[in-house]
Amino acid sequence: MKIYDRPGFPNPSRIRIVLSEKGFDDKVEFISVDLIGAEHKQAPFLAINPSGKIPVLELDDGTLISESTAITEYLDHLDGHPVLTGKTPREKALIHMMQNRAEAELMGAIDGYFHYATPGLGPAMQPYVAPEWAGRKEWGERQRAKAIRGMTYFDGVLKSQPFVAGDAFSMADITVFASLNFAEAAGILIPGECKSLITWREKISNLPSVKNRTGQDFLQEDLKRFGL
Ligand SMILES: N[C@@H](CCC(=O)N[C@@H](CS)C(=O)NCC(=O)O)C(=O)O
Structure with a gap:
């Protein structure tokens, strides 16, 4: 899996905590997006997330998931033991x-x-x-x-x-x-x-x-x- 992010930015940091909580840090490759250089507003990144925002999760089959809550839901359920999004x-x-x-x-x-x-x-x-x-x-x-x-x-x-x-x-x-x-x-x-x-x-x-x-x-x- 790949995560498009910029370390330390508020929403990407949510996903870094999720990955750490789930023990998935070594399951992902981080791709740093140059927000300061407005890379996220250029066509190649807009094809990844039309909202022009990070973080984005890319699955191995190419599926693109943006929105921190959606990424969290996915990661939390990946191992069949959700701990961050509720069980009941x-x-x-x-x-x-x-x-x-x-x-x-x-x-x-x-x-x-x-x-x-x-x-x-x-x-x-x-x-x-x-x-x-x-x-x-x-x-x-x-x-x-x-x-x-x-x-x-x-x-x-x-x-x-x-x-x-x-x-x-x-x-x-x-x-x-x-x-x-x-x-x-x-x-x-x-x-x-x-x-x-x-x-x-x-x-x-x-x-x-x-x-x-x-x-x-x-x-x-x-x-x-x-x-x-
Ligand atoms: N609703 C999105 C918000 C993502 C977001 O606003 N990310 C910021 C970085 S913390 C961003 O990419 N900002 C760039 C921009 O809005 O131009 C989420 O939950 O992931």
């Missing part, structure tokens, strides 16, 4: 629900702040952001406020249960964790009063699959190239 109907539904909340309230909001209220990763990387739009920065700032509300929401959830979707570590935890790393890189810090979220983040960062995932330094290097 109830677990599956709760993980799906919390996953979507993490995506909307954190990942999407932080992405909006980063690409609209800050220089992001430059014009080649984000051709869809109109620089002349007067309300652009204000909209980005609203996304920042939304992300902070999302952090407060997940802090409340984690006051009464150990993991985002209940008693077990799941895909939803991975999405919240990757979102918080993205938030930190974009300059949005977790409010100090969100103690449960801060403690949970520390706990997750010490899980072997999270600690041992590869390539976390790349994002810092990419951000430095943009003076961020």
